[in-house]
Amino acid sequence: MTGPATRRRVVLSLGSNVGDRLAALQGAVDALFDAPGLEPAGLSPVYETAPVGGPEQGPFLNAVVTADTRMPADVLLERTQSVEEALGRVRDVRWGPRTLDVDIIAVGGESSDAPELVLPHPRAHERAFVLAPWADVEPDAEISGRGSVRRLLAGIDGQELHRRDDLVLRV
Ligand SMILES: Nc1ncnc2c1ncn2[C@@H]1O[C@H](COP(=O)(O)OP(=O)(O)OP(=O)(O)O)[C@@H](O)[C@H]1O
Numbered sequence: 001m002t003g004p005a006t007r008r009r010v011v012l013s014l015g016s017n018v019g020d021r022l023a024a025l026q027g028a029v030d031a032l033f034d035a036p037g038l039e040p041a042g043l044s045p046v047y048e049t050a051p052v053g054g055p056e057q058g059p060f061l062n063a064v065v066t067a068d069t070r071m072p073a074d075v076l077l078e079r080t081q082s083v084e085e086a087l088g089r090v091r092d093v094r095w096g097p098r099t100l101d102v103d104i105i106a107v108g109g110e111s112s113d114a115p116e117l118v119l120p121h122p123r124a125h126e127r128a129f130v131l132a133p134w135a136d137v138e139p140d141a142e143i144s145g146r147g148s149v150r151r152l153l154a155g156i157d158g159q160e161l162h163r164r165d166d167l168v169l170r171v
């Protein structure tokens, strides 16, 4: 996939439910922006969230970070996966517990159905743990093909989450 030279806004979802969860999210933010190529744009509050799908497991901490980049989507995926590895991500059970998960939610308005990178993220519209922090950072955001983030969030029930204003992430 060759990359566009245009600068676009990307939306990343961070999650952790193993070990020092806040340190994992902070480590991900540090690692994402330590290397060149990603300009931070927004960082959401931290949410404590009940696991959605997957096996019985502990609660997650989730946050959304937005950034501007000219990086092609496949290069961005390499970056996010190297950050997961750097934070010791053991990829064992899908949707299972993990030290850190960095999902690419959107790359501008780009769409992709490549198996290794589906854009927009195919489950973002049904996940309060993505939509709530995203709406905090970008109240008027839309998921291409799905509509308003805030309206999608309003339509979700049964997914428990609460904002942890005692926990702070810094860029
Ligand atoms: N938008 C995306 N963001 C991140 N990974 C993606 C995306 N689309 C497809 N993938 C692929 O998904 C594979 C599995 O990722 P992972 O095990 O983290 O899934 P997950 O985050 O547990 O589940 P989910 O995809 O439902 O969030 C990765 O190897 C990656 O290539």
Ligand SMILES: Nc1nc2c(c(=O)[nH]1)N=C(CO)CN2
Pocket: 014, 015, 016, 049, 050, 051, 052, 053, 054, 060, 062, 095, 101, 103, 129
């Ligand atoms: N609350 C919550 N649930 C999840 C999460 C997550 O980050 N938070 N990530 C998953 C796989 O990406 C599956 N389920």
